[in-house]
Amino acid sequence: MNSQDVILGLLMRGEMSGYDIKHRLESIFSFFYNASFGTIYPTLSKLEKEGYISKMSVIQEGRPNKNVYTITEEGKKLFQAYLHGPIERNEFKSDVMTRMFFGEFLEKDVMIGMLENQLQDAHDKLNRLTEMYKVYKPEMSPTQEICIQIGISDKESLIRTLTQGIERLKKTNEK
Amino acid sequence: MNSQDVILGLLMRGEMSGYDIKHRLESIFSFFYNASFGTIYPTLSKLEKEGYISKMSVIQEGRPNKNVYTITEEGKKLFQAYLHGPIERNEFKSDVMTRMFFGEFLEKDVMIGMLENQLQDAHDKLNRLTEMYKVYKPEMSPTQEICIQIGISDKESLIRTLTQGIERLKKTNEK
DNA sequence: GTGGACATGTAATCTGTTACATGATTCA
DNA sequence: TGAATCATGTAACAGATTACATGTCCAC
Numbered sequence: 001m002n003s004q005d006v007i008l009g010l011l012m013r014g015e016m017s018g019y020d021i022k023h024r025l026e027s028i029f030s031f032f033y034n035a036s037f038g039t040i041y042p043t044l045s046k047l048e049k050e051g052y053i054s055k056m057s058v059i060q061e062g063r064p065n066k067n068v069y070t071i072t073e074e075g076k077k078l079f080q081a082y083l084h085g086p087i088e089r090n091e092f093k094s095d096v097m098t099r100m101f102f103g104e105f106l107e108k109d110v111m112i113g114m115l116e117n118q119l120q121d122a123h124d125k126l127n128r129l130t131e132m133y134k135v136y137k138p139e140m141s142p143t144q145e146i147c148i149q150i151g152i153s154d155k156e157s158l159i160r161t162l163t164q165g166i167e168r169l170k171k172t173n174e175k
Numbered sequence: 176m177n178s179q180d181v182i183l184g185l186l187m188r189g190e191m192s193g194y195d196i197k198h199r200l201e202s203i204f205s206f207f208y209n210a211s212f213g214t215i216y217p218t219l220s221k222l223e224k225e226g227y228i229s230k231m232s233v234i235q236e237g238r239p240n241k242n243v244y245t246i247t248e249e250g251k252k253l254f255q256a257y258l259h260g261p262i263e264r265n266e267f268k269s270d271v272m273t274r275m276f277f278g279e280f281l282e283k284d285v286m287i288g289m290l291e292n293q294l295q296d297a298h299d300k301l302n303r304l305t306e307m308y309k310v311y312k313p314e315m316s317p318t319q320e321i322c323i324q325i326g327i328s329d330k331e332s333l334i335r336t337l338t339q340g341i342e343r344l345k346k347t348n349e350k
Numbered sequence: 351g352t353g354g355a356c357a358t359g360t361a362a363t364c365t366g367t368t369a370c371a372t373g374a375t376t377c378a
Numbered sequence: 379t380g381a382a383t384c385a386t387g388t389a390a391c392a393g394a395t396t397a398c399a400t401g402t403c404c405a406c
Contacts, residue, residue, distance in 0.1 A: 002366090036368080037386080062384095083277065087270055090270070091266070094207040095176040097207035097325070103316055111318060143279070146343075147276050149339075150333060150336045161328045161329075178394080194358080211395055212359080216359055239401070
């Protein structure tokens with residue numbers, strides 16, 4: 001799975017500009033994928049050159065022009081090939097977890113500060129996910145619902161475990 | 176955070192070879208970081224050239240010789256610089272979640288098959304983590320414990336949500 | 351005699367990010 | 379007047395993976 005697959009997938013529901021795609025990725029998607037403009041624009045150019053999507057320039061008033069892309073039949077085939085191809089394993093890379101793993105080499109108060117930040121972060125993300133679920137529920141597919149439910153319960157479990165962990169760390173601190 | 180930081184961290188507890196490092200990364204670490212030999216060996220060479228670690232060749236009988244690396248004072252400083260530097264946000268990339276998000280374009284039975292595979296996978300990983308926790312608990316630091324607890328509760332929550340999701344999907348299938 | 355564990359290393363390639371470059375409009 | 383949003387694009391670089399290359403010993 002790469003940016004190409006994701007972009008094709010997003011275009012399956014209708015035309016979009018590079019800018020639109022970026023924002024879509026930042027909202028619902030951000031939990032399990034992301035891409036920068038430096039990836040999105042070159043990928044769109046490449047897909048267009050190869051005939052998987054087609055470009056239309058839209059002249060706007062009071063705003064810069066934009067390029068809106070539509071998926072072609074060839075593009076739909078390519079997306080289906082991705083969906084039926086081999087599944088890649090999840091990738092998770094966490095700086096915070098790494099620091100926790102090496103926690104014995106870091107001052108306790110610094111560690112606790114970091115974990116409290118993480119906790120706040122998890123709360124924020126949970127709130128955003130819950131809000132999104134409320135707003136978009138009517139238009140979500142069954143599997144999209146599972147997707148967001150996984151995200152929500154993941155954050156809830158993180159919050160529980162972190163809270164307990166921080167408490168225990170603080171106790172060992174007092175001794 | 177990159178391979179260099181992780182390798183230095185692993186060497187903080189004692190000397191290791193590239194092969195050792197690979198195996199360590201695959202066991203406890205695999206939940207939040209990973210690296211291939213193609214990354215590990217060049218990184219070790221580079222760190223040695225720069226004086227952050229030192230190499231000793233160990234001649235073994237019945238096995239190929241190996242290069243064992245020890246962290247230097249300079250290396251310890253570099254690792255501390257990492258631990259006190261800016262924290263990078265978590266990165267999560269999931270092909271399965273992406274396919275779930277685009278689930279409306281995939282046959283239901285294929286989707287259910289994929290999710291059942293994921294469920295089995297989650298069970299396996301949970302078992303491995305639980306086993307590891309049992310075995311290594313006595314020698315784990317408090318923050319390492321939090322680390323593995325996060326991993327365990329994460330998998331538990333995934334199993335719950337996936338199980339429910341699959342059941343619901345199957346029901347909509349019957350209608 | 352074949353596959354797996356041990357052990358190291360390089361070259362080609364992929365995939366992506368960051369920073370730079372440009373420029374209009376709107377809102378405070 | 380300065381920041382934010384809209385909008386696109388490129389070049390330099392980073393960081394990693396995969397496949398290749400090599401070779402021993404042990405167990406089945």
